[in-house]
Amino acid sequence: DADVTQTPRNRITKTGKRIMLECSQTKGHDRMYWYRQDPGLGLRLIYYSFDVKDINKGEISDGYSVSRQAQAKFSLSLESAIPNQTALYFCATSDLQRMEDTQYFGPGTRLTVL
Amino acid sequence: QKEVEQNSGPLSVPEGAIASLNCTYSDRGSQSFFWYRQYSGKSPELIMSIYSNGDKEDGRFTAQLNKASQYVSLLIRDSQPSDSATYLCAADSGGGADGLTFGKGTHLIIQP
Numbered sequence: 001d002a003d004v005t006q007t008p009r010n011r012i013t014k015t016g017k018r019i020m021l022e023c024s025q026t027k028g029h030d031r032m033y034w035y036r037q038d039p040g041l042g043l044r045l046i047y048y049s050f051d052v053k054d055i056n057k058g059e060i061s062d063g064y065s066v067s068r069q070a071q072a073k074f075s076l077s078l079e080s081a082i083p084n085q086t087a088l089y090f091c092a093t094s095d096l097q098r099m100e101d102t103q104y105f106g107p108g109t110r111l112t113v114l
Numbered sequence: 115q116k117e118v119e120q121n122s123g124p125l126s127v128p129e130g131a132i133a134s135l136n137c138t139y140s141d142r143g144s145q146s147f148f149w150y151r152q153y154s155g156k157s158p159e160l161i162m163s164i165y166s167n168g169d170k171e172d173g174r175f176t177a178q179l180n181k182a183s184q185y186v187s188l189l190i191r192d193s194q195p196s197d198s199a200t201y202l203c204a205a206d207s208g209g210g211a212d213g214l215t216f217g218k219g220t221h222l223i224i225q226p
């Protein structure tokens with residue numbers, strides 16, 4: 001089984017709808033991250049969490065919210081989806097106990113907002 | 115603002131040759147550097163990490179770090195068509211306080 005899983009893998013929704021993307025991990029890592037990837041713009045950090053009680057905004061948090069329900073689960077919500085949130089979304093994890101910050105990525109969720 | 119810069123390419127290299135990918139970073143406090151490989155529509159996959167000045171080799175891959183010049187490179191020897199992908203360079207902020215900053219990636223094409 002994959003260490004980092006994301007659901008759904010693909011989602012098409014309409015403008016104004018609320019949508020939640022979910023991430024689960026079995027790696028036992030404390031840190032979890034949400035990124036979006038757009039062609040030509042690379043990976044951009046939306047939110048990150050270093051433990052259940054710690055949530056931090058990333059570079060592009062506007063229009064998004066997150067919930068860290070447990071060490072292993074980190075959800076990303078779009079309260080009112082808009083077309084420019086169409087992108088590939090990745091969840092990632094890393095190990096707080098290690099000095100280096102190697103991040104391990106989930107398979108991604110392709111979101112289309114019509 | 116922390117930045118990681120890469121040439122977007124495409125970089126075209128004949129099969130069997132050495133592919134050289136380069137990256138510069140702006141944050142002198144960065145301690146750890148990473149190269150990820152990403153196939154189209156797939157998630158980034160870690161290729162190499164490097165923390166000290168000099169070279170680090172792993173199979174056909176060699177990462178090079180020069181902190182004085184704020185420069186990181188990745189060499190791929192005996193390039194194979196399966197190496198065709200986008201390569202992402204990433205740098206941390208020292209202890210991972212703010213996660214990683216990624217470059218936009220270099221698109222590498224290995225020509226058979």
